[in-house]
Amino acid sequence: MRANYGYKDGSGDYFIEVDTDRCDGCGKCVEACPAGVMEVGEDENDPLRDTPVAKVASSHRKKIKYSCAPCKPVSGRKTEPCRAACPKNALAHSW
Amino acid sequence: MAEEYWRWKEYRWTSPEVDWRDAKLITCGVDVGSVSTQVVIMADGKLYAYSNMRTGSSSPESAEKGLKWALEGTGLPRERINYTVGTGYGRVNVPFANRAITEIACHARGANFMYGPTVRTVLDMGGQDCKAIRCDEKGKVISFLMNDKCAAGTGRGMEVFADLLQVPIEKVGELSFEVEQEPPPVSSTCVVFAKSEASSLLRAGWPKNKVLAAYCSAMAHRIFTLLERIGVEKDFAITGGIAKNIGVVRRLEKELGLTVAKPKEDPQIAGAVGAALFAKTIVEKGKA
Amino acid sequence: MITAGIDMGAKNIKVVLLEDGKRILAKSQLPVGTDTKAATERAFAEALGKAGLKMDDVRHITSTGTGRTTAPYAKDNVTEVSAGAKGAVFLHPGTRTVIDVGAEEGKCLRCDAAGKVIDFAVNEKCAAGAGSFMEAMARALEVPLEELGPLALKSTKTIPMNAQCAVFAESEVVTLVHQKTAKEDIARAVNDAIADRITSMVRKVGFDPDVVLIGGVARNKAFVEAIKRNLQIQVMVPEDPEYVGALGAALAAAELEGVR
Numbered sequence: 001m002r003a004n005y006g007y008k009d010g011s012g013d014y015f016i017e018v019d020t021d022r023c024d025g026c027g028k029c030v031e032a033c034p035a036g037v038m039e040v041g042e043d044e045n046d047p048l049r050d051t052p053v054a055k056v057a058s059s060h061r062k063k064i065k066y067s068c069a070p071c072k073p074v075s076g077r078k079t080e081p082c083r084a085a086c087p088k089n090a091l092a093h094s095w
Numbered sequence: 096m097a098e099e100y101w102r103w104k105e106y107r108w109t110s111p112e113v114d115w116r117d118a119k120l121i122t123c124g125v126d127v128g129s130v131s132t133q134v135v136i137m138a139d140g141k142l143y144a145y146s147n148m149r150t151g152s153s154s155p156e157s158a159e160k161g162l163k164w165a166l167e168g169t170g171l172p173r174e175r176i177n178y179t180v181g182t183g184y185g186r187v188n189v190p191f192a193n194r195a196i197t198e199i200a201c202h203a204r205g206a207n208f209m210y211g212p213t214v215r216t217v218l219d220m221g222g223q224d225c226k227a228i229r230c231d232e233k234g235k236v237i238s239f240l241m242n243d244k245c246a247a248g249t250g251r252g253m254e255v256f257a258d259l260l261q262v263p264i265e266k267v268g269e270l271s272f273e274v275e276q277e278p279p280p281v282s283s284t285c286v287v288f289a290k291s292e293a294s295s296l297l298r299a300g301w302p303k304n305k306v307l308a309a310y311c312s313a314m315a316h317r318i319f320t321l322l323e324r325i326g327v328e329k330d331f332a333i334t335g336g337i338a339k340n341i342g343v344v345r346r347l348e349k350e351l352g353l354t355v356a357k358p359k360e361d362p363q364i365a366g367a368v369g370a371a372l373f374a375k376t377i378v379e380k381g382k383a
Numbered sequence: 384m385i386t387a388g389i390d391m392g393a394k395n396i397k398v399v400l401l402e403d404g405k406r407i408l409a410k411s412q413l414p415v416g417t418d419t420k421a422a423t424e425r426a427f428a429e430a431l432g433k434a435g436l437k438m439d440d441v442r443h444i445t446s447t448g449t450g451r452t453t454a455p456y457a458k459d460n461v462t463e464v465s466a467g468a469k470g471a472v473f474l475h476p477g478t479r480t481v482i483d484v485g486a487e488e489g490k491c492l493r494c495d496a497a498g499k500v501i502d503f504a505v506n507e508k509c510a511a512g513a514g515s516f517m518e519a520m521a522r523a524l525e526v527p528l529e530e531l532g533p534l535a536l537k538s539t540k541t542i543p544m545n546a547q548c549a550v551f552a553e554s555e556v557v558t559l560v561h562q563k564t565a566k567e568d569i570a571r572a573v574n575d576a577i578a579d580r581i582t583s584m585v586r587k588v589g590f591d592p593d594v595v596l597i598g599g600v601a602r603n604k605a606f607v608e609a610i611k612r613n614l615q616i617q618v619m620v621p622e623d624p625e626y627v628g629a630l631g632a633a634l635a636a637a638e639l640e641g642v643r
Contacts, residue, residue, distance in 0.1 A: 009547075
């Protein structure tokens with residue numbers, strides 16, 4: 001499943017997409033994120049799945065524009081830490 | 096509250112063909128939304144009875160009332176219900192539910208049942224959010240997004256406009272087509288800024304209908320861009336309050352080049368149907 | 384030589400008259416309203432009246448702001464970012480970072496000692512990060528906009544605001560009022576929410592001292608306090624923060640006339 005967490009508002013698109021078919025719930029993105037945006041737990045949208053999966057913490061879902069701003073790849077910054085940490089390449093960002 | 100405009104008839108229904116006494120497994124799905132609550136009872140995976148009513152100030156009470164009403168006149172004792180799943184905005188506040196499952200999962204599963212296994216895209220436009228879901232032939236979610244951060248593209252955004260123009264919200268769709276020529280859409284996405292834009296259009300002499308048309312097409316376009324992110328495939332189904340606003344739906348159909356699928360039953364019960372179906376699967380898989 | 388700057392904001396028109404690129408002679412402000420041209424005429428008449436001048440005395444008028452390209456009288460225009468930097472450095476030469484929060488936009492810029500912009504970011508097209516958000520919340524709280532700051536300063540408690548969108552936040556505020564939450568605490572939550580959004584934009588651009596806060600929202604002391612708290616730094620607020628853009632435009636006009 002391609003789970004899109006985030007939103008679109010007047011200023012643009014702010015989504016983090018987790019490919020839950022690739023994600024094995026290892027939790028490396030959780031460790032890597034300096035803002036505590038990611039978490040690992042039950043797949044809320046696939047109630048029959050048994051293994052845990054990465055998702056965006058509900059407290060950040062309406063403000064990732066702000067939570068993720070320091071890691072946005074602008075002015076020479078490298079890939080976002082969460083994406084760089086994922087061994088399965090399961091994360092994508094809309095920016 | 097402005098939501099009052101979206102009033103529909105509260106009602107209940109019992110299947111003339113299904114008898115709960117013959118059923119091995121009886122499951123219940125409860126969808127407590129911000130505006131309405133539906134309770135669906137299924138007998139061995141067949142739709143048996145349901146109720147659809149307004150959500151009161153308390154979610155637990157609304158769920159309780161909905162269940163009583165769904166069971167009314169059926170002779171089915173509530174103890175006979177094997178498993179109950181809650182969904183919707185108030186899903187964690189359903190006192191008699193065994194488990195809570197998100198609307199995303201339940202809408203996909205319910206749409207699969209109601210529209211048939213060919214349904215691939217489900218758009219749920221509620222009062223406070225907008226969900227775009229893609230699912231497979233089994234009703235399993237393959238992609239989704241949910242926008243509940245921004246009022247643009249939700250029922251609330253439309254209410255703000257209906258308020259500004261003092262047009263009853265159920266008339267918005269119809270009135271928006273009473274224009275000689277389709278105007279360009281309102282350019283601001285943000286509802287607050289779109290409102291100022293609309294005020295200046297009115298001051299510039301635009302009739303109300305033209306402003307409504309401009310907003311309906313802006314809303315259709317915004318929903319179109321949300322759908323683009325997940326990709327749209329036939330069959331395409333729309334649920335939720337905005338589904339009743341033809342001003343938005345027809346313009347969206349035009350932009351997508353697709354026609355919206357028609358269900359056999361009221362599309363509003365899709366979430367509760369999905370919840371009842373999940374209840375059945377959970378019991379059958381021994382996960383209850 | 385007299386030059387003038389006119390800032391065509393989303394809500395208000397601001398005019399500043401400047402002498403020899405050095406001395407501010409007069410300021411005026413009026414709501415944009417329905418007739419921009421009439422409002423501009425009145426704003427100029429007011430400023431000229433205060434300074435005891437006539438329109439003919441003004442050599443060069445430069446515009447800035449959202450509506451800068453359609454500003455009446457203006458010979459040319461400069462961006463809000465450029466005008467903000469010029470104005471802030473003029474008032475406070477140590478300025479290296481300017482945070483400008485107006486009715487419909489929040490901006491952050493870094494500049495050099497000459498007032499030249501090095502980097503900037505803009506929060507636009509969403510009311511959540513601008514003065515419109517505060518206006519909507521003041522309405523929901525049923526207090527005048529100017530009261531929102533003083534009210535928030537009386538608060539003793541931080542309460543969370545869940546909604547980000549101004550439209551949803553309005554309903555949240557109404558619910559909080561119904562639940563008998565103290566208005567002071569709600570006002571503080573509103574100010575903190577917008578300050579947090581502005582702070583994250585500032586962090587994105589990066590900031591060097593001295594930090595100057597301009598734009599109408601800088602009049603709100605609780606907002607200024609929240610920004611200070613978030614950035615852990617002193618910030619300066621000029622006397623009339625909403626006029627800094629118009630001042631910058633008047634300075635640009637003086638530069639074009641070679642008096643600066």
